[in-house]
Every structure is written in structure tokens, then in C-alpha cells.
Amino acid sequence: MSSIEGPKMEALLCWAAQIGISDDPSQSPSTSIPSPSCLGHSLVVSNFSNAGGRGFAACRDLRMGELILRVPRTALLTKQSVLRDEWLASCMKKRPHLSSSQKLTICLLAEVAKGRDSRWYPYLVLLPSSYNTLPNFHEFEIHALQVEDAIWVSEKAVVRARSDWKESLVVMQEMKLKLKFLSFRSWLWASATISSRTLYIPWDDAGCLCPVGDLFNYAAPDDKLCIGDSYFEGNEVKELAQLVDSSTRRLTDGGYEENSASYCFYAMRNYKIGEQVLLSYGTYSNLDLLEHYGFLLSSNPNDKAFLHLDIDSNISDAWSKDLLYIQPDGKPSFALLCSLRLDSTPRNLRRALGHRAFAGFFLSNENEALAMTKLVNHCCVVLDELPTKIEDDASLLSIINEVVDFGACFDRLESAFSHEEFAGFIEANGLQRESLLTAKALRSLERWRLAVHWRLFYKTILSNCLSYCRKVMSEIS
Secondary structure, rough: OOOOOOHHHHHHHHHHOOOOEEEOOOOOOOOOOOOOOOOOOOOOEEEEEEOOOOEEOOOOOOOOOOOEEEEEHHOOHHHHHHHHOOHHHHHHOOOOOOOOHHHHHHHHHHHHHHHHHHOOHHHOOOOOOOOOHHHHHHHHHHHHHHHHHHHHHHHHHHHHHHHHHHHHHHHHOOOOOOHHHHHHHHHHHHHHHHHHHHEOOOOOEEEEEEHHHHHHHEEOOOEEEEEEEEEEHHHHHHHHHHHHHHOOOOOOOOOEOOOOOOOEEEEOOEEEOOOOOEEOOOOOHHHHHHHHHHOOOOOOOOOOEEOOOOOOOHHHOOOOOHHOOOOOOOOOOOHHHHHHHHOOOOOHHHHHHHHHHOOOOOHHHHHHHHHHHHHHHHHHHHHHHHOHHHHHHHHHHHHHHHHHHOOOOOOHHHHHHOOHHHHHHHHHHHOOOOOOOOOHHHHHHHHHHHHHHHHHHHHHHHHHHHHHHHHHHHHHH
């Protein structure tokens, strides 16, 4: 933590203890004893420079299924808690058409505008000052993603954010918020805070902001569960869940529990002292993570590369489009492989073999070779049509990392493969080649890094698919 952030974090943890937040499962919110910190029994705030930054470390050995943090309902920042202010509530009632997330975003801005008068002030001052979610991307960074689907998702996110802001502006003006809180920039910050930090609560689909509870960094869920040095899958996980605790959902990271009127967090696996304790808040591809949370995972078992293959519409329409993708290891998804096999079957045999193909059965060596060849050809076309190669992106990413992380000379970027892309960055940020990077340009550089990283992941998945298909064809030849 920075020298400035340290005292603020101490103030947050002290405030949290006073309102009943605790990492000691033996304490209930109603009987908690005032303490200088809400942490110290199970968790401690630490910095993980290569794994998410600020997060939680175990300050003792933790067992899977163990309660490690409890946040009482009274500490949660929700629409309901903010709108106890009758003035704010009366303004909000005039615009019932606003979505739940728009209303919560307005509530967050209203609380921030109160400054020290907000009961959540110790929490609010520690929120990030900026985010790298897709609605914050500018035109240059969006097009740096290169892939048409990703560009479309990004542009749609920006348009939606601006539309939500315009619809909400009248309410915020009626609330008499200061001009700086009415700006689109402030809206982007607040909506990104809501998008990236809210947790599910059963009484409000907008979710809640959970002080201290949102310090957990993200872990991608997998279909395997690790306990010590052992792995469990499928039915073994269900049986294990019953052994851990039959009365509660100990294999989930947490949720709101009515019996304690608290948001409760549990250890998903065993942790040794000093290990980072992670929270899984859903199954997301890297594009999903970038859109809603503003980061990527280098190893994400849930990442996907979607393809628009020339497959008979009668076949492909049998599946939802989001099921037709390539997995990180290069294997086609079940739905995509089934579709490819049936599409590679002579039309006069499709009715007879359709049930076997859609059940995932291997049809024949010849059929499998045709399916793999079709997939190889398509991946090759996509990779060839993209403006840069995998090696180019890896080189550029390495140089951007040097500039962002180690203060390397900005001129090094010009020596990268793509003078055109470098020129686009210069123009987008109003720079001269010899000028120093401004704060605005540094933020843009970080988003550019994310875009290059994402497209590199995408191309790597397609490259892995080529290797997978060729291996299959070699085995059946």
C-alpha cells in the first residue's frame, strides 16, 4: 500500500470493526467487542503485485468451508440504505423507469457528494480513482482489440453507458449534485464501481457494495475443486459438500444469510498462512472480465474464442450462438464439435446420423478429418486477416509492460512492430513523439495494454486450435 493509502486503510478497518464487520467467526455482530481492526483473526490486507494487487492474505491456516468474514447488513451500501434520505428518495421516485443499476449508481454519487458526512466515507475514499472497464475505452483502445466481436461489444458498452447517464442526469440535477458529479466522467467512474464491485443480494437485483468484503481478488471457477493436494470432480464435489456442512452452502464463496443478517464469506479451499485468499464471483471469459471488471486473467479456464463458421444454418441454429466456441486449450466446445461433425456429413445421411452427432459421438475417421480441416481452414483465415501476428503482439506487450511498470523510455514503443498503431496512440492522446506521457496518456496506455493482451489471448486460442486439430488428424490418419 502507498504511504497515503496506509492510514486510510487503517481508518477503514477501524470503522469496519465499529459497525460489526469481523473476520472472527466466533463473534456475532450483536456481541462484537470494539477493536482497532476488523481483521487479524483470519485475514490481513496485503499486496500481491503479480496477482491482482491489493487483496487478502490468510493470517493463519484456513480450512475449506470455514467462515472467514462477516459483514452485517447495516454496513452494506444499497439503494435501500441510501434512500433512507427522504430528499433523495423523493427525487428518485419521479423516475421509476430507471434501471436498478442506474439507481444504485446515482445513490453512490449522492453518497460521494456528501464527503465526510456520508456514513460510508472511510470506505468511499479508498475506492479506485479510475477503472479500465470497456465503457471507459476510447476509440483507439477499442480498435486495438482488433477482433470484430470484441469491438462490437466495446462500442455497445460505451453507447449504453452514455445512454444510462443521459437518462439519469435529470434525477441528479434535481438532487442538486455539484457539477463535477453530473459529468459523464463521474458517471463512468460510479457505474464502473457498481459493475466491478457489487455483490448479489436477494432483495435487490442491483446488488450491494460491501465494505471490506470487496477487497477479495478474483479466482476463476473451475470444474475441479482443490483440497490440500487432492482434486475432486463431478459427483465427488457434491458428496464433499455434504461432508463439509450439510446445513449451509460451504462450497460457495459466500452470500447474504438471513439468520445472521450478514454477508458471509467462506474459504473455497484450504489456505496456508500468507497465501492470497480469493473470491470467485462467476464464470467469465476474458472479454466479460474486461467489460465488467477491467482486468484479464493470464490463465482463465473459462475463456472462449467465438467463431462464425460457415455451417449449415439448420445445424448451427440448433445451438445457442454462445455455445459455439474454442476453449483455451484449443479444443472446440461440445456444441461446435457436434455441429462440425454433422455439417461434414453428406446431406442424405444427416437425418440418420443426426442423433449420434448431436449426442457427441465420433462418426468416422473421414468425417472427423473433414470437421478438423474445416476448423483449421477457418482459424487460419481469421489469423491471417487480423492486422498483427501473435509474435508482434507479444513483442508490443513486452514493451508496453516496460513503459508502464518500469518507467522505460516512451520512445521504445516506436521501435515496436507497428509504427501505424504507435502513431494512432500518439494522435489519440494529443502527444508529440518527444513529449512525456501525461496522466491521461498513461491511463490510455494501460487500456491499450489490456487490448493487446486480450487479442493475444484470442489468437493464442486459435493457434492452440490449429495444434489440436492437426493432432487429431494425425492420430486418425
